[in-house]
Amino acid sequence: MKEGPDIARIAALMGDPARANMLTALMTGKALTATELAAEAGITSQTASSHLAKLDAGGLLRLLKQGRHKYFSLANEDVAQVLEGLMGLAVKTGHLRTRTGPKDEALRKARVCYNHLAGDMGIALFDSFMGRGFLVIEVGVLQLTPRGDDFVQGFGVDVTRLRSQKSPLCKECLDWSARRSHLAGSLGRALLSEIEARGWAKRRADSRVVGFSSRGEQAFQSELIGNCLP
Known part of the structure; x- marks a missing residue:
């Protein structure tokens, strides 16, 4: 199928175990830092940043900035x-x-x-x-x-x-x-x-x-x- 919604891209973003754990952690409705999400996924902060960038680019996350801190939440309901x-x-x-x-x-x-x-x-x-x-x-x-x-x-x-x-x-x-x-x-x-x-x-x-x-x-x-x- 060459036209229509690209569900494969969304599925790939959610399908990685580390990204799935981070997304699930955000189901509480709370905004979490990259460090907190890294702990939820059991990965390093550097690896978490890479995953979060992909989720953000894919439209699945919303980035909130407060001073020097960055928080992530699910993009929407x-x-x-x-x-x-x-x-x-x-x-x-x-x-x-x-x-x-x-x-x-x-x-x-x-x-x-x-x-x-x-x-x-x-x-x-x-x-x-x-x-x-x-x-x-x-x-x-x-x-x-x-x-x-x-x-x-x-x-x-x-x-x-x-x-x-x-x-x-x-x-x-x-x-x-x-x-x-x-x-x-x-x-x-x-x-x-x-x-x-x-x-x-x-x-x-x-x-x-x-x-x-x-x-x-x-x-x-x-x-x-x-x-x-x-």
């Missing part, structure tokens, strides 16, 4: 969604690098997927919103209904401001741990931010795990999920 999909495919086809254990169980329950909530709790939120008619899929596009607009506004999310942004309000993201959908887009990001602002949950510094307190999990279930658990 589309990159995160592709990575999440590849993780799901790896799990489905049995390509696992470690045995499952307690840490994996925590990841399956609740984790951050770039900037929104994933895992069982993210899926429960998506299913609840769909079941209560807050979200609908029309012509293949996920949309927030007027009823859903009222609900999330009442929860503290400024939907009017979100709609004025360039990024999509709602996106469906395939969850690698269950191969079911959770909510991405600016709404998914805003809901996770509000959950954290209320003190219900906190991201763990050393992983993608989102840890809910007992009170926070109860509030999440009563105020966001209701009786629409999957």
Whole structure:
């Protein structure tokens, strides 16, 4: 095929083990330095710089400068969604690098997927919103209904401001741990931010795990999920 999207180039950029480890580390949504990413990949800083340059040139990263320091993050949510999909495919086809254990169980329950909530709790939120008619899929596009607009506004999310942004309000993201959908887009990001602002949950510094307190999990279930658990 000589014309059309060059998926081979993107696959090659993501397919190198060191680059894959660095990209996965950025799925927390945090911006990391080249030194931190080198440690995540188990390579030297010089080798990491070469890999990061390739990822940056390929449009997969965003470079942020603060004084003399440089930080890297994923270019956008589309990159995160592709990575999440590849993780799901790896799990489905049995390509696992470690045995499952307690840490994996925590990841399956609740984790951050770039900037929104994933895992069982993210899926429960998506299913609840769909079941209560807050979200609908029309012509293949996920949309927030007027009823859903009222609900999330009442929860503290400024939907009017979100709609004025360039990024999509709602996106469906395939969850690698269950191969079911959770909510991405600016709404998914805003809901996770509000959950954290209320003190219900906190991201763990050393992983993608989102840890809910007992009170926070109860509030999440009563105020966001209701009786629409999957």
